[in-house]
Amino acid sequence: MFFTFFSILNVVKLVNGRIITPYREIQGNIEIENGRIKRIYEGNDYGENLDGLAVVPGFIDIHIHGIRGYDYTSWDNKDDFIKNAFGMKKSLLEHGVTTFLPTTVTMPKENLIEACKAIGEITDLSIEGIHLEGPFISEKHAGAQDVRYIRVPDINEVKECFQYSKGKLRTITIAPEKDLDFVSKLWNLGIYPSIGHTDADYETGVRAFLLGANRTTHLFNGMKEFHHRDPGIILASLNYSRYIEIISDFIHINKEVIRFLISQFGVNRFVAITDAISATDLGDGEYSLGKTRITVKNGIAMTSNGKLAGSTLTMDRAFRNLANIVGLQNASLMCSYNPAKSIGLEDRGVIEVGKRADLVVLDEKMNVKKVYVNGEEVI
Structure with a gap:
């Protein structure tokens, strides 16, 4: 037989x-x-x-708060976070996003724990972890984030979040001037530290990158401004950060600045993100980002005191904007391959x-x- x-x-x-x-x-x-x-x-x-x-390759957005009424910034229990994550996924697929990290803002610890619990329960090919943008950031450069919930770096809180996320807490945006040693502690947990919403000077920034921070959160936005006698975190990022986030809506950064950055520093370090909020795809009106009220007018999201509050950018539009500057191949690197590499996803982001x-x-x-x-x- x-x-x-x-x-x-x-x-x-x-x-x-x-x-x-x-x-x-x-x-x-x-x-x-x-x-x-x-x-x-x-x-x-x-x-x-x-x-x-x-x-x-499918687009990868490692910094996105929401889209089309769904968001990952303002819920009280994991079930609502789960519902919103899947709502985001459905909308993002229409824009070519095949992997994303739902991104929180600065909020109370109990809400952050629920967000991480939700990620821990999600087993989906497109939702590969969570990005915590805060709460360990600078009050001076909080942007649209709620300063009431900013707190000092607490590795025990991070360990709780990491545990509840079942190891899917991939990256945290921090202000290194609050505690430089915190950078190493995150890296040792297997979390990718990103520097943003910070008042760090040049030397502090350099030390943070040497200690293991591998990314800068939305360059130029939410950080100390560049000055020729006080270059701050911006020059430290350009000199030392392995990866640098760029919001290519031509609102957060002028397109000629993007063209200049890529011509001077090469394309392999730049990560396209949207930083999109729930208003994306819905038009002008009143919205929220975490506990903060946001007004969107002509597609630009602002707080009541005139600060930019995320974007209404989609990744396919980010790709088109970049392709018109640097071509399809370079735009693909920025929208797919570089984001994947920056958070340790080695199995995607490239046609290979x-x-x-x-x-x-x-x-x-x-x-x-x-x-x-x-x-x-x-x-």
Whole structure:
């Protein structure tokens, strides 16, 4: 008697696409097996014909508070946080975002714990952890964050959050001048420290990056301004930070500044984020960010005292803005590969053999036409 053992493979072929890799652009095909990229090759083949449209890695947003009425900043229990995380996911997929970190703002400890509990219960391919933006930040540069809940760095509170998140607390934005040793403590827990909402001077910033901080939160925004006699955290970031967040809505940073930064420092360090709030995709009106009331007018989110309060940017628009400055390949690095690397996600963010098949198909105007997560078409 003979027995035949075999496995049923889930094989998908996307053919005749303009494939954007970090190395070169290929007119050809992608073969996907069991959710992973098995082969990238030129020539003709049979499969799902993309008609020459561009294929880029799924966008990764590691700093986003909300979208389309859903947010991750103002709930009292984990069930509401879970509901909002999945609401965000559904909306973000339409914009080509295949991985994101729901991002909190500074809020009471009990709310922060509930947010982390929610992440700990979520097992979803697109929701790979949580970003805590605060509460260990500078009162002077709090921006739209509620200063009532800013507190001194407390590693025990972080350990609680890390435990409740089941190890999915990926990154925390901190002000290093409050406690430089806190940077090392976060790094030793396996959390990526990001420097932001800070009044740190140049030397403090340099020391923070040398101690393990690997990212700067939304450069130029929420930090001490650059001065030629007091360069502060901005120059420390440009000199020493491995990764630097950029909000490419051309409101938070002028596009010519972005062009200059990339020309001088290269594209590999810059991470595109949206910093989007719940007003995104909903239009002008009154909204909230955590406990703070926000007014959106002409797409610009502001507090009552005139401070920028996140954005209404979407990642597909961020990609288009960047592509118009630095081209498709560089925009793809900033919107996919660099964000993944900055928080230790080595299995995605690039069209490469062995990587997860999270892909976005764009038309000639760079609008999202199709989205694949783990090789499955979801949009």
